[in-house]
Amino acid sequence: MTDQAHVRLTSLEKHFGAFQALKDIQLSVEKGEFCALLGPSGCGKSTLLRLIAGLEEATSGRIEIAGRDVTMLEPSDRQIAMVFQSYALYPHMSVAENIAFSLEAAGVPKAKRLAKAAEAAALLQLDQLLDRKPAALSGGQRQRVAIGRALVRDPQVFLFDEPLSNLDALLRVQMRIELSNLHRQIGATMIYVTHDQVEAMTMADKIVVMSAGQVQQVGTPMELYDNPANRFVAGFIGNPAMSFLNVAALPPALRPAGAQEVGIRPEHVQLTAPDAPLHGSVRLVERLGNQTLIHVETPAGPVCAQAPGHATARLGETVGLALEPGRAFLFDATGHRV
Amino acid sequence: MKIKRNGWVGLAWLSPTLLFVSVFVLWPMVHLVWLSFTSTSLLGGGEWVGFKNYTTAFNDPKFWAAFRFTLLYTVILTPILMGLGFALALLVSPNTPLRRVTRTVTFLPVVIGLASSSLLWFWLFDQQVGLFNRLLVDLNILSQPLVWFRKVDTAMIAVIISVTWKVVGFGMILIMAGIQSIPSDLFEAARIDGASLWLRVRRIILPLALRSILMATVLSVIGSMLAFDQFYLMTGGGPRGKTFTSVYWIYQNSFVRFDLGYGAALSVILMLVIMAMTALQLTLQSRGKA
Ligand SMILES: Nc1ncnc2c1ncn2[C@@H]1O[C@H](COP(=O)(O)OP(=O)(O)OP(=O)(O)O)[C@@H](O)[C@H]1O
Ligand SMILES: [Mg+2]
Numbered sequence: 001m002t003d004q005a006h007v008r009l010t011s012l013e014k015h016f017g018a019f020q021a022l023k024d025i026q027l028s029v030e031k032g033e034f035c036a037l038l039g040p041s042g043c044g045k046s047t048l049l050r051l052i053a054g055l056e057e058a059t060s061g062r063i064e065i066a067g068r069d070v071t072m073l074e075p076s077d078r079q080i081a082m083v084f085q086s087y088a089l090y091p092h093m094s095v096a097e098n099i100a101f102s103l104e105a106a107g108v109p110k111a112k113r114l115a116k117a118a119e120a121a122a123l124l125q126l127d128q129l130l131d132r133k134p135a136a137l138s139g140g141q142r143q144r145v146a147i148g149r150a151l152v153r154d155p156q157v158f159l160f161d162e163p164l165s166n167l168d169a170l171l172r173v174q175m176r177i178e179l180s181n182l183h184r185q186i187g188a189t190m191i192y193v194t195h196d197q198v199e200a201m202t203m204a205d206k207i208v209v210m211s212a213g214q215v216q217q218v219g220t221p222m223e224l225y226d227n228p229a230n231r232f233v234a235g236f237i238g239n240p241a242m243s244f245l246n247v248a249a250l251p252p253a254l255r256p257a258g259a260q261e262v263g264i265r266p267e268h269v270q271l272t273a274p275d276a277p278l279h280g281s282v283r284l285v286e287r288l289g290n291q292t293l294i295h296v297e298t299p300a301g302p303v304c305a306q307a308p309g310h311a312t313a314r315l316g317e318t319v320g321l322a323l324e325p326g327r328a329f330l331f332d333a334t335g336h337r338v
Numbered sequence: 339m340k341i342k343r344n345g346w347v348g349l350a351w352l353s354p355t356l357l358f359v360s361v362f363v364l365w366p367m368v369h370l371v372w373l374s375f376t377s378t379s380l381l382g383g384g385e386w387v388g389f390k391n392y393t394t395a396f397n398d399p400k401f402w403a404a405f406r407f408t409l410l411y412t413v414i415l416t417p418i419l420m421g422l423g424f425a426l427a428l429l430v431s432p433n434t435p436l437r438r439v440t441r442t443v444t445f446l447p448v449v450i451g452l453a454s455s456s457l458l459w460f461w462l463f464d465q466q467v468g469l470f471n472r473l474l475v476d477l478n479i480l481s482q483p484l485v486w487f488r489k490v491d492t493a494m495i496a497v498i499i500s501v502t503w504k505v506v507g508f509g510m511i512l513i514m515a516g517i518q519s520i521p522s523d524l525f526e527a528a529r530i531d532g533a534s535l536w537l538r539v540r541r542i543i544l545p546l547a548l549r550s551i552l553m554a555t556v557l558s559v560i561g562s563m564l565a566f567d568q569f570y571l572m573t574g575g576g577p578r579g580k581t582f583t584s585v586y587w588i589y590q591n592s593f594v595r596f597d598l599g600y601g602a603a604l605s606v607i608l609m610l611v612i613m614a615m616t617a618l619q620l621t622l623q624s625r626g627k628a
Pocket of ligand 1: 021044
């Protein structure tokens with residue numbers, strides 16, 4: 001950990017009654033970094049973000065933002081801004097009033113705060129909509145207003161909780177690009193919660209993979225892909241997902257020493273002749289156009305192989321499988337990399 | 339696609355409600371209007387008198403005095419009930435155990451009868467045994483027990499205190515429902531935006547709970563305009579008939595002077611006034627929303 005960490009979490013824990021939602025979180029985010037919190041539903045991503053925002057109180061541990069201990073501060077004193085999944089726009093206020101509300105709370109005179117709201121709106125192509133109410137906006141426009149509201153506070157850190165999950169697939173891709181551009185433009189520190197690995201992989205400088213209230217691994221997108229620390233990260237990152245083979249059930253020639261499971265990504269599995277040492281019957285063929293995913297049931301477990309678009313494979317057919325040498329990941333009984 | 343309309347089936351589904359409304363609302367109302375054009379006495383007899391009851395009513399200074407008194411009572415009581423109801427609603431709308439208890443305790447008087455509560459307060463205000471008087475004396479607010487019902491002003495204050503205790507929980511519950519229906523993430527956004535309590539109340543809670551507040555106000559105004567039990571039991575209309583309300587005066591004419599026809603005419607006038615007031619409030623409400 002360097003000393004310029006912009007957001008630093010130390011031994012952060014959160015209990016809801018008897019339930020422990022976050023366990024011993026250590027994390028530092030650099031200034032200007034785009035950090036994604038990635039994990040399955042219920043793993044505690046939102047809870048962690050709300051802790052940073054100050055909407056939820058930490059049970060123990062420490063939160064520092066821009067070198068200040070903010071653990072006990074009110075959300076408005078933490079120099080953060082948050083974009084909610086539901087956007088949380090004030091329904092009875094115009095776009096301009098929504099964007100300027102934090103300035104109103106800070107006692108900024110009306111003319112000045114409207115000018116600042118217009119400035120933020122221009123950056124987000126909302127200039128034409130300043131007098132509209134949120135109900136008269138499309139999902140993407142509401143999303144932009146929510147971002148505008150965050151921008152105008154000029155915060156040290158932007159917090160996003162699944163901001164794109166209410167948008168349709170096409171708009172999501174577009175907003176992803178816009179958010180990335182915005183991040184580059186203003187160079188602010190952003191912490192972004194998502195359960196969508198594509199969002200995390202495409203936008204983030206750094207991904208924090210979480211599961212069951214714990215940080216599993218922190219790294220750049222490619223570090224996580226090429227070098228997962230454990231079975232959870234290996235299985236979670238990558239689409240289609242990695243296949244896991246039970247070592248005890250592999251042919252003796254293929255059995256690696258000291259491992260319980262072998263993980264292999266679909267792009268590192270080739271179909272070969274049926275008399276290969278590892279073989280099985282085809283259970284499912286998924287044609288995606290540019291590639292075909294062939295799911296094979298082997299004695300060591302199901303394996304997914306990525307084949308060219310026009311690969312021929314019939315259901316029930318027996319095929320042999322070759323694993324690309326040096327590409328397999330080995331895991332011990334506790335799921336750690338060997 | 340074409341929808342086949344079958345009016346008779348719809349009517350059949352509605353018939354139980356229609357029957358109920360006809361028997362218990364429509365018929366009494368028609369009967370009331372008919373009575374108001376007669377000189378029917380409580381003891382029987384009477385004949386069609388046309389608009390005579392109405393002309394009498396418009397020239398009856400006692401009725402208009404009672405009407406003005408009721409209006410004054412409503413104008414004083416409504417802001418107290420709504421202001422206090424809103425403040426209490428703000429206080430108890432978060433769902434914590436202590437707040438739930440406070441909510442229940444505040445709402446309890448709403449479910450006891452108005453007559454019981456009026457009697458209860460009549461004795462609390464009593465100059466000899468009244469605990470309320472005793473409390474004010476012990477707190478040095480009064481130097482000696484007050485005879486609350488000897489003067490119009492203090493009688494009004496006493497009734498307003500008792501009615502506030504009795505019904506403030508009703509407005510509180512209605513307004514609280516309005517506040518609770520505001521999505522919680524708006525409050526979280528406001529916390530991040532750094533809005534003070536006052537700004538949150540003024541810019542978020544009030545505008546978004548406005549519909550429930552107006553509904554509570556309409557119901558409260560109607561209730562006050564129909565005030566009877568509290569004055570009947572606590573002031574008996576005194577001193578010197580100065581605390582008669584409209585309904586009390588209708589009661590006096592119908593059941594004390596046996597003049598049912600005249601009482602019916604007064605009831606119709608009061609009904610029309612209240613309907614007009616309610617219509618006005620609802621119009622203001624829909625205009626305020628646009
Ligand atoms: N206020 C609360 N009281 C009790 N338990 C809570 C509370 N908030 C969250 N939890 C629990 O904490 C865990 C983590 O919740 P959280 O909302 O952080 O998940 P998440 O990772 O954001 O999931 P999702 O992707 O579904 O939004 C869940 O098991 C949830 O039930
Ligand atoms: Mg969440």
